[in-house]
Amino acid sequence: MPAVLPKRNAEHLLGKLDSCELAERVLGVPLFFAGNPQSFPLEAGMDSFLEAAIEEARKGLATGGIPIGSVLVCDGKIIGRGHNQRVQHGSVIHHAEMNCLENAGRLTASVYQRCVLYSTLSPCPMCSGAALLYKIPRIVVGENVTFQGPEEYVRSQGVKVEVLQDATCIQLMRDFIKARPELWNEDIGV
Amino acid sequence: MPAVLPKRNAEHLLGKLDSCELAERVLGVPLFFAGNPQSFPLEAGMDSFLEAAIEEARKGLATGGIPIGSVLVCDGKIIGRGHNQRVQHGSVIHHAEMNCLENAGRLTASVYQRCVLYSTLSPCPMCSGAALLYKIPRIVVGENVTFQGPEEYVRSQGVKVEVLQDATCIQLMRDFIKARPELWNEDIGV
Numbered sequence: 001m002p003a004v005l006p007k008r009n010a011e012h013l014l015g016k017l018d019s020c021e022l023a024e025r026v027l028g029v030p031l032f033f034a035g036n037p038q039s040f041p042l043e044a045g046m047d048s049f050l051e052a053a054i055e056e057a058r059k060g061l062a063t064g065g066i067p068i069g070s071v072l073v074c075d076g077k078i079i080g081r082g083h084n085q086r087v088q089h090g091s092v093i094h095h096a097e098m099n100c101l102e103n104a105g106r107l108t109a110s111v112y113q114r115c116v117l118y119s120t121l122s123p124c125p126m127c128s129g130a131a132l133l134y135k136i137p138r139i140v141v142g143e144n145v146t147f148q149g150p151e152e153y154v155r156s157q158g159v160k161v162e163v164l165q166d167a168t169c170i171q172l173m174r175d176f177i178k179a180r181p182e183l184w185n186e187d188i189g190v
Numbered sequence: 191m192p193a194v195l196p197k198r199n200a201e202h203l204l205g206k207l208d209s210c211e212l213a214e215r216v217l218g219v220p221l222f223f224a225g226n227p228q229s230f231p232l233e234a235g236m237d238s239f240l241e242a243a244i245e246e247a248r249k250g251l252a253t254g255g256i257p258i259g260s261v262l263v264c265d266g267k268i269i270g271r272g273h274n275q276r277v278q279h280g281s282v283i284h285h286a287e288m289n290c291l292e293n294a295g296r297l298t299a300s301v302y303q304r305c306v307l308y309s310t311l312s313p314c315p316m317c318s319g320a321a322l323l324y325k326i327p328r329i330v331v332g333e334n335v336t337f338q339g340p341e342e343y344v345r346s347q348g349v350k351v352e353v354l355q356d357a358t359c360i361q362l363m364r365d366f367i368k369a370r371p372e373l374w375n376e377d378i379g380v
Contacts, residue, residue, distance in 0.1 A: 086296070090296055092291055092324075106280055106376065109379050124323050125322040125323045126320040128315075129315035129319025130283065130315070130316040130319070132319075133315045134379040153343065189299050
């Protein structure tokens with residue numbers, strides 16, 4: 001069971017429980033990880049979060065969309081997943097990270113502040129801004145070779161931004177940009 | 191008829207027509223204003239755009255939501271309207287400006303670059319980032335007394351940001367924050 005509040009009708013719970021506490025109560029066991037999300041290491045097992053983001057990117061590609069995926073991780077568990085929905089839903093705001101945050105639902109500030117946001121691609125100004133709004137302390141980026149968002153600005157606001165330069169992420173975007181340059185340009189306002 | 195492309199199924203039009211050209215063809219008359227959106231003056235009549243944003247904020251309040259509204263103006267015409275949808279749609283990304291951009295639909299870069307984004311409240315980091323992503327050159331803000339986003343950063347990126355300190359906008363937010371502080375805090379990640 002994902003450690004999330006139901007997206008709707010959860011207002012009465014906010015301020016009483018956060019999603020991780022809720023998950024602990026439901027599961028009856030302590031959660032996998034608790035601590036400062038800026039300090040926990042990118043161990044071998046942690047790459048599974050990037051794998052999950054890549055899986056989202058592939059889902060997007062398979063449905064005719066732009067292959068960018070994202071997951072939101074709280075206390076070592078994925079609590080939200082999403083991918084770019086420009087084509088599928090005609091959306092100008094559902095970039096992968098935004099779609100992931102929306103799918104995670106309404107969360108308390110204390111949850112966001114224990115989260116790591118994974119994205120297969122360097123977050124654009126909008127998605128970077130969303131991470132800053134919710135004070136997500138750490139962002140793990142698949143690659144910034146094909147596109148680079150305002151990483152330095154985000155770092156200047158106290159967020160830890162790590163770039164993995166993952167070969168699969170780079171290839172997904174290179175192939176897509178070559179095949180659909182006009183769609184890619186639209187997605188980044190060019 | 192609003193000067194927007196249909197939100198879905200519009201991909202074939204993108205790159206061939208932009209929304210304002212489309213509106214001109216439909217209406218058969220030149221549009222009200224064409225020029226650099228950073229330079230056209232805030233005449234008395236232009237305040238009607240802020241009025242439209244306030245109307246959106248009131249709609250949001252009337253449906254149990256957070257009273258922040260926004261309109262997107264291209265060549266002197268409103269091409270998108272929206273308001274905060276945190277309560278109504280359980281959304282963490284549909285701030286007023288985001289909802290407005292989403293409602294405006296997929297637009298070409300050349301349209302965004304002729305736009306002015308109006309908001310009753312100073313845009314947060316996410317909404318500011320969305321304006322930067324799409325290179326919207328001008329933002330008109332109802333007030334920044336009750337909340338202030340990263341206006342200086344946005345200005346440093348070449349965007350003209352004007353703050354009107356409108357008494358109605360201030361009162362709407364003051365009343366709301368007093369009545370629902372927990373909801374307001376959630377909306378700004380506090």
